[in-house]
Amino acid sequence: MGTLAGAALVGGTPAGAAPGWTAVAPGVTYRQYDVTAAAGVTHVHLLSADLTDAHVRLGLLSPGAVAARDTVSHMAGRQKAVAGVNGDFFNISEAQHPGVAPTGASVGPAIADGRILKGAVPDAQRFGPALPPGTHTTAVLGVGADGRAHLDDLSLTGSVVIAGRRTPLGGLNQYALPENSVGAYTRVWGSASRVRATCGSDTERAAPCSADTYEVTVRHGRVVSASARPGSGPVAFGTTVLVGREAGAQRLRALAEGARVSVRYALTSGRGVAYRFALGGYPVLSGGQPLPGLDTRASAVRTAVGLAHGGRTVYLVALDGARSYRTGMTIAEVAHLLAGLGATEGFSLDGGGSSTLVARPPGAASVTVRNHPSDGSERPVANGIGVFTR
Structure with missing residues (x-):
């Protein structure tokens, strides 16, 4: 040292221009x-x-x-x-996945003006130096409704409800999804391809992209289209795109056009704080x-x-x-x-x-x-x- x-x-807070x-x-x-x-x-x-x-x-x-x-x-x-x-650290390169472009999306959760933008990618899928022992990609710096800055953890909680059956939501506007999960993409994601979300694994960022994927577009609560491969382009207002990999893809394949689907999500604070702003x-x-x-x-x-x-x-x-x-x-x-x-x-x-x-x-x-x-x-x-x- x-x-x-x-x-x-x-040291301390300067008064004016000390x-x-x-x-x-x-x-x-x-x-x-x-x-x-x-x-x-x-x-x-x-x-x-x-x-x-x-x-x-x-x-x-x-x-x-x-x-x-x-x-x-x-x-x-x-x-x-x-x-x-x-x-925050971000998805800056994709040398291990030929043909897959980096999204530029950040690693951790993000909140702006009290609005949830995204969840955290799996620990093994992050970019940046090794995390200190006992810490995770869910770690955030934020400012709460109390006006104070805090360090905290924000974990994504959510579900996709199909015909009364509830499936846990594995991700929100993330460049990487957990294996076997379903992730949601909203208009704040942007126009980047969602293929990267199905690449890597829960233990290795460089693992191959999944061969078992499926994507469903939900507009105003109903399925309007589906695809075997995640797409790209802007997500329209009132629309949610669901991307599944492995077991998550299998769940989405069961959806017929016109099926009712609802998606709910939140970022749960380890400290019980409501955040106006947070990043990873x-x-x-x-x-x-x-x-x-x-x-x-x-x-x-x-x-x-x-x-x-x-x-x-x-x-x-x-x-x-x-x-x-x-x-x-x-x-x-x-x-x-x-x-x-x-x-x-x-x-x-x-x-x-x-x-x-x-x-x-x-x-x-x-x-x-x-x-x-x-x-x-x-x-x-x-x-x-x-x-x-x-």
């Missing part, structure tokens, strides 16, 4: 500084959002569909955020202590979130990817960095070329990229965390 020299210089901080908007401040970690010096970009300010809120930055990507600066500009960072990643800090088993070897450019003061203060962190600062930090070092800021809970987001932090300069009408992304320019990503003022 390095000295994390710069971390000791930051020394070393720049005011982005009332209740939102920004600073940058160097940290000496095990692999060398890295440059930290840090946003602080005060959720006790009634004018400050966090929300999901979205490209407009679950299966789509966009840059953080463009999403923030379109949604009028004053600052933000990139979000994985926890690294709990009760002010790094989680056991965090990696101490691989240094990389990172994006992370720290929660302080009972979730009333949120720190958004992105490391610099410029050549002189590309040594990065290990996940264990990120957890210590967040603790040094005064955070009691910490959450890791997508890193590497995805790491991006944007904020409005004083007096400006739009955000600019504050860190230097590793790819030399912004990478389009699945979603992000936006900081909004009103």
Whole structure:
């Protein structure tokens, strides 16, 4: 572990533009500084959002569909955020499945403005570094109806009811479905192909695509069409597309055109919180202590979130990817960095070329990229965390 020299210089919530901080908007401040970690010096970009300010809120930055990507600066500009960072890991490549295009969809659950967008893919189907022991793709960072930020788990619960018989719903707008399951796709999925949902397995992301699939289109509660292979294209308003694999495909094959079908779903919070906003990643800090088993070897450019003061203060962190600062930090070092800021809970987001932090300069009408992304320019990503003022 390095000295994390710069971390000791930051602590607590700055009042306005405290020394070393720049005011982005009332209740939102920004600073940058160097940290000496095990692999060398890295440059930290840090946003602080005060959720006790009634004018400050966090929300999901979205490209407009679950299966789509966009840059953080463009999403923030379109949604009028004053600052933000990139979000969840996502389906970025499909080299193991020839002919199958990556969807760009995120790994974990997502909620925007209180609306459920998607569930989490199976653990083995995720992209990104290995999860810390005991954590799952259902892990989220969210802001509840109480106005506080929380770390939580959101599990999909739902069913498909056919002629009074209930089948568990295995997925919602996900790029990967559990084996033998049925998943639902709504208009928020976008136009990407749904074939990827039937590829991989519950134990291996690179496993072959299923040879036993079936898709049914339900409009206003009745089956209107079916296909042996998952399709693509936009899902119309009032329409749900059901995709089945293996045993799930067999259940869908029994449906005749005109059959009545109802689909119900929810994301169940492990903490019993109703969320206005949530997105996936994985926890690294709990009760002010790094989680056991965090990696101490691989240094990389990172994006992370720290929660302080009972979730009333949120720190958004992105490391610099410029050549002189590309040594990065290990996940264990990120957890210590967040603790040094005064955070009691910490959450890791997508890193590497995805790491991006944007904020409005004083007096400006739009955000600019504050860190230097590793790819030399912004990478389009699945979603992000936006900081909004009103």
